[in-house]
Amino acid sequence: MESLLRAKPIAVLAAALFFAAFAPAEYPLSGQTPPHFYNVDKETRIEGTVQDILMEPRYEARAPFLVVILEEKDTRRKISVEVSPAWFFKEDIHKGERLRVVGSVYGPGEGLVNVIAREVQCRGRTITVRDKRGFPTWSGGRRNRGGQGTGA
Amino acid sequence: MGVLLLFLILSFLNRAFIRQKADQLAREQLLASAAILSVSIQHSLDDGSRPEGLIGRYGGEENIYFMALLNDRDEVIDWTSRFEGYLPFSRRSPAGEEAWTIDSPAGTILNILKPITGKSGARYSLYLGYSLSGLDDMVAHSRTNFILLFSALSVVGLLFFFGIYTMHRNSLARAEEAMAEKKEKERFKAISGFTAGVSHEIKNPLNSLSLLFEYLSRRAPGELQADLDLGRDEIQKIARIVDVFSEELKPLALNRTAGRLNDIVNDVQKSLAAEFRGKNAPIRYFEKKPLAFNGDRNLLEQAFKNIVKNSLEATSQGAVEIEAEPSERGIVVRIKDTGAGIASEDVERIFEPFYSTKTTGMGIGLYLVKKIIDAHGGSIRVENRAGGGTMTTVELPGEDA
Numbered sequence: 001m002e003s004l005l006r007a008k009p010i011a012v013l014a015a016a017l018f019f020a021a022f023a024p025a026e027y028p029l030s031g032q033t034p035p036h037f038y039n040v041d042k043e044t045r046i047e048g049t050v051q052d053i054l055m056e057p058r059y060e061a062r063a064p065f066l067v068v069i070l071e072e073k074d075t076r077r078k079i080s081v082e083v084s085p086a087w088f089f090k091e092d093i094h095k096g097e098r099l100r101v102v103g104s105v106y107g108p109g110e111g112l113v114n115v116i117a118r119e120v121q122c123r124g125r126t127i128t129v130r131d132k133r134g135f136p137t138w139s140g141g142r143r144n145r146g147g148q149g150t151g152a
Numbered sequence: 153m154g155v156l157l158l159f160l161i162l163s164f165l166n167r168a169f170i171r172q173k174a175d176q177l178a179r180e181q182l183l184a185s186a187a188i189l190s191v192s193i194q195h196s197l198d199d200g201s202r203p204e205g206l207i208g209r210y211g212g213e214e215n216i217y218f219m220a221l222l223n224d225r226d227e228v229i230d231w232t233s234r235f236e237g238y239l240p241f242s243r244r245s246p247a248g249e250e251a252w253t254i255d256s257p258a259g260t261i262l263n264i265l266k267p268i269t270g271k272s273g274a275r276y277s278l279y280l281g282y283s284l285s286g287l288d289d290m291v292a293h294s295r296t297n298f299i300l301l302f303s304a305l306s307v308v309g310l311l312f313f314f315g316i317y318t319m320h321r322n323s324l325a326r327a328e329e330a331m332a333e334k335k336e337k338e339r340f341k342a343i344s345g346f347t348a349g350v351s352h353e354i355k356n357p358l359n360s361l362s363l364l365f366e367y368l369s370r371r372a373p374g375e376l377q378a379d380l381d382l383g384r385d386e387i388q389k390i391a392r393i394v395d396v397f398s399e400e401l402k403p404l405a406l407n408r409t410a411g412r413l414n415d416i417v418n419d420v421q422k423s424l425a426a427e428f429r430g431k432n433a434p435i436r437y438f439e440k441k442p443l444a445f446n447g448d449r450n451l452l453e454q455a456f457k458n459i460v461k462n463s464l465e466a467t468s469q470g471a472v473e474i475e476a477e478p479s480e481r482g483i484v485v486r487i488k489d490t491g492a493g494i495a496s497e498d499v500e501r502i503f504e505p506f507y508s509t510k511t512t513g514m515g516i517g518l519y520l521v522k523k524i525i526d527a528h529g530g531s532i533r534v535e536n537r538a539g540g541g542t543m544t545t546v547e548l549p550g551e552d553a
Contacts, residue, residue: 037228037231037237037239038238039239040240040241040242041242041243082237116237130237130238131256133240133254134237134238134239134240135235135238135256135257136236136237139235139238139257
């Protein structure tokens, strides 16, 4: 590290100034340390019937998240699916409805399997809430200002 | 085109160079940040801090999108992210200290996995995601500037080439016109020479014949006098025609006087009234105010008489209308008839000498008209009217000319 700083102090200083000038200011990094993240290595597909629909604080409680409790079709196990902030998800979901979810499994749940959703298929419509690496669609970003991503 | 191509190549090379340099700068910055953070984390671990919850202490740098501490089995022990649940680490991610990029809706993110070994020998890795949004913005701005500049250059280039093309086309047209004019002059010169020669050659025998008829008229018996008079008249007619040819091929010498257009038109009307006595085609003259001219009255009368005569000959029903009004240059006179109009190929040639669309004409009348109008510094054109017939427009300089 020291050798690096000795070798290229001007380059590092210039880089620091350059990136400070262009740094994003939308989301502070500190303080957002949730217990779970979208793990691309643990992606799975599930299908089940809606048992319950909850609004729960997640990620520093910025906005209530839509959480759907599904009962898996074959195994009858309960799965808690974290979908997106409630304001972002504009589809109506009802109890008893069948959903297909592509998402990432996280942490040992208490009697529940926990999943962070990436795609939710409901009544033939596919709603994309995260990209393939788990980037949240509602966070926008410079290339994604169109709101909720959907597909047939 | 060459300039545009050169600009395209230089711009592409320049943008590639900027992109490469900025990318290199970002990688150096990321390496520096990762080195600083890994040293700090290593010290904290050596001081006995638990790895869980350690990352939260180092989350202040704005352009770090996410950061995670992994154990030796590449399991995430602690992490933090600017975006909810977003930590794109995968066991399939490249190993080692080589930085790699991933694409995200928030822009390109530069990733690095930096190994940390504690004093106890425990091995960890620091996973960092560094925002390249500044670089993306710079590249996007560079691209936009390039497109704008390229478009501007293209437009300027196109305008330049269009200008050159137009100039070239106009020069070509002018050259063709000059060539046609030259040919016409040569043709006219040849005709003039030929006509002058023929006139000269005919005049001498005609004089002899005229004298012979005079002599015969004095000597011949009375019953032959009528035939001899007819012969003498015919010879005089031929002489007049030859004179007309000779005179009309000479340049005009104007005897300018000030006058009123109305007087000329009145004389033309009177002169033609006798000639077209039985014809049901009246001549109507309109002028908004008395119009004055400065020119050769006799020649102008001759010119207008020829035009109106042609119009009367072409008109079987309706009137020949003459409208006169002031114009920018002086006076504009429009003579309109209700005849059959004129074929487009004849419009171009109607003022040429010896060109006629009539079976009886010699093609001198309109040629002479144009010659007179040109000599006055005016202009003349003939066109078909929308409702049928033709309109001859004569423009003459005003009184001051």
